[in-house]
Amino acid sequence: xxxxxxxxxxxxxxxxxxxxxxxxxxxxxxxxxxxxxxxxxxxxxxxxxxxxxxxxxxxxxxxxxxxxxxxxxxxxxxxxxxxxxxxxxxxxxxxxxxxxxxxxxxxxxxxxxxxxxxxxxxxxxxxxxxxxxxxxxxxxxxxxxxxxxxxxxxxxxxxxxxxxxxxxxxxxxxxxxxxxxxxxxxxxxxxxxxxxxxxxxxxxxxxxxxxxxxxxxxxxxxxxxxxxxxxxxxxxxxxxxxxxxxxxxxxxxxxxxxxxxxxxxxxxxxxxxxxxxxxxxxxxxxxxxxxxxxxxxxxxxxxxxxxxxxxxxxxxxxxxxxxxxxxxxxxxxxxxxxxxxxxxxxxxxxxxxxxxxxxxxxxxxxxxx
Ligand code: ATP
Numbered sequence: 001x002x003x004x005x006x007x008x009x010x011x012x013x014x015x016x017x018x019x020x021x022x023x024x025x026x027x028x029x030x031x032x033x034x035x036x037x038x039x040x041x042x043x044x045x046x047x048x049x050x051x052x053x054x055x056x057x058x059x060x061x062x063x064x065x066x067x068x069x070x071x072x073x074x075x076x077x078x079x080x081x082x083x084x085x086x087x088x089x090x091x092x093x094x095x096x097x098x099x100x101x102x103x104x105x106x107x108x109x110x111x112x113x114x115x116x117x118x119x120x121x122x123x124x125x126x127x128x129x130x131x132x133x134x135x136x137x138x139x140x141x142x143x144x145x146x147x148x149x150x151x152x153x154x155x156x157x158x159x160x161x162x163x164x165x166x167x168x169x170x171x172x173x174x175x176x177x178x179x180x181x182x183x184x185x186x187x188x189x190x191x192x193x194x195x196x197x198x199x200x201x202x203x204x205x206x207x208x209x210x211x212x213x214x215x216x217x218x219x220x221x222x223x224x225x226x227x228x229x230x231x232x233x234x235x236x237x238x239x240x241x242x243x244x245x246x247x248x249x250x251x252x253x254x255x256x257x258x259x260x261x262x263x264x265x266x267x268x269x270x271x272x273x274x275x276x277x278x279x280x281x282x283x284x285x286x287x288x289x290x291x292x293x294x295x296x297x298x299x300x301x302x303x304x305x306x307x308x309x310x311x312x313x314x315x316x317x318x319x320x321x322x323x324x325x326x327x328x329x330x331x332x333x334x335x336x337x338x339x340x341x342x343x344x345x346x347x348x349x350x351x352x353x354x355x356x357x358x359x360x361x362x363x364x365x366x367x368x369x
Contacts, residue, residue, distance in 0.1 A: 002068045002081075002159035002192045004031040004054065009063035011049050011216075023049040025216035026063070031160075034190040036183070037221075038207030040197055042239070046216040047196040051162050054194060055084045067159060078108060083153035087165040089145045091137040091152070097124070098133040101152045108156075120155055126185065127151040143174045154185070160192040167202070179206055200240055204228070212236050233367055234360040237283050243318050245283045245358065246332040252278045257359070261303065261323060264354055270368045279362035286318065288356035289334035292349040301354060307346040312338060321350055 011024040024046040031037045039047050052058035054065055056077035064071050072080050083104075091100050101120045105111050111119070124130045127147045137145055146166060153161055166182075167175045183206055186193050197203055203210045204224045212219040212227060212235070220232040224240075231237035237245045250257040250264070255271065257264045257280050264282065266274075274280070298304070304324040308331050311318040315338045320331040324347060334350055342348060359368040 003033045004160055004192055004194065005064075005066040006030075006050070006054075007064045007066065009050070009053065009065060010061045011046070011053060011058065012061045015061065022216050024053070027213075027216075027218045028063075029211055029218060029221050031192055031194060033192055036186050036193045036195065036206065036208045038195045038197060038203040038210045039213060040200060040203040040210055040239075041213035041219075043198055045213040047198070047213060048164055050213070051084070051164050051194060051196050054160075055082055055162050056080050057084075081159040082162060083156050083158040083160075084162040084164070085149050085153050085166045087168050089137070089149040089169075091145060091148055093137050096134050096136055097129065097140070097148050097151075100137070100148060101133075101155050104152065104156050123151050123155040126154070142169055143178070146170060146178065150182070150185075154189065158191065160194070161186070163193065163195045165197055166195075168197070168199070182206070201242060204240065210240075212239060214239075231358070231367055234281060234283070234365040237358055237360070237367070241285060243286050243333045243335065245285050246289070247360075248282045248284075248332075249362075250280050250282050252280060257282060261325070262352075263300065264357060267369055270359060273368055274361065277361060277363055280368065281360040281362055283358035283360060284352050284356055285358075286333040286335040287316075288353065289321075289332075290351040290353060291319070291334050291336045291340070292351070298349065299351070302349050302351045305348050305350045307342050307344055307348060309344060310342055314338065317342070319348075321348070 006027050006029050009024060009027045013021040013023055027050065039050060041047055049058060053060050056075065060073050065073055067080065095103065098120060101123065102116050105116045124133055127150060129144065129147050129151060132140060132144055167178050170178060179202065195206060207224055209221060209223050210227055211221045214235050220227055220236045227236055227240045231240060248259065250259045250262060252266060252274065255266050257266050305321040306324050306327065308320040308322055316335050317338050319334045319336055319342060321334055322329055322331050360366065361368055
């Protein structure tokens with residue numbers, strides 16, 4: 001079993017100095033044997049540092065990392081039975097593909113040469129790079145180099161894979177192909193994998209579960225759909241989902257949440273959680289904003305809007321709207337079917353249904369509903 005556990009793991013750079021940085025702050029999470037966990041978050045949130053601590057390339061300031069139940073804090077990177085794949089591929093330029101893939105096995109195992117050869121060829125076939133075995137990295141495209149880097153990790157048959165934005169140097173089309181291929185290979189091999197990305201589409205499509213980090217602090221660990229439908233807080237709600245969730249400030253007035261334009265009922269359990277707090281952010285996903293091309297009679301959650309910009313994204317359109325009574329106000333987004341035609345300047349009615357709203361406590365950012 002190669003489950004990977006982070007137990008209250010903290011990393012402080014320049015500890016005690018005036019430039020001290022808490023890059024990873026008391027992170028606890030478990031990655032199950034064979035699981036594909038995606039670590040996601042904005043630039044500088046501590047993803048790479050977390051991965052580098054697991055790999056042994058960075059020391060742990062506090063806490064414990066365990067692989068298969070065994071603490072590995074003090075184990076050198078070469079002895080951790082973990083293979084890491086970098087964004088930059090990090091292939092040895094003077095070696096052929098075959099040599100790049102064989103090197104680790106020759107160095108760290110006593111596998112006989114003919115077995116190494118067979119293992120390398122088998123892995124090369126799995127990665128579709130058999131024809132490239134005698135080439136040098138400089139004679140390969142970026143996509144081919146990345147396959148070799150992955151092949152080099154796979155051939156070692158490690159207890160865990162760590163991948164740091166491995167697809168970010170590839171063009172969009174190749175990235176999409178490699179995403180599915182990587183998932184297929186990981187599934188086939190069943191190797192515990194931690195995959196770092198700042199791309200939430202990658203996180204949503206690849207992970208069994210995703211772990212969302214912000215400013216070194218773990219915000220939520222859950223399946224992509226859990227993080228999407230029941231975000232733990234406003235940060236996760238805004239980070240997961242493309243386009244982002246729309247947020248509107250409201251104030252509690254008795255049993256309702258209101259602002260100059262809205263009144264939404266406040267669910268009873270939320271009233272209790274809120275206590276005497278008054279400020280609540282109301283969130284709605286762009287695809288939950290309903291849309292009528294013409295105004296008939298307006299219900300309490302229907303709003304007259306003006307179309308600012310229409311952004312076609314294949315089967316759907318992201319429609320940037322402004323409330324008609326606030327022509328200079330901020331826009332919000334509705335995602336509607338691409339079959340529907342609306343244009344900049346059109347007046348439309350947008351409905352924000354009460355059952356679709358998310359609520360966040362402004363004091364903590366925590367989700368209330
Ligand atoms: P990105 O997506 O941009 O790669 P990240 O989420 O991987 O970002 P890290 O590289 O882990 O973020 O960095 C986390 C924080 O730690 C940042 O504030 C960064 O500046 C800081 N940091 C990282 N490495 C060092 C270092 N060696 N010395 C000092 N500070 C560091």
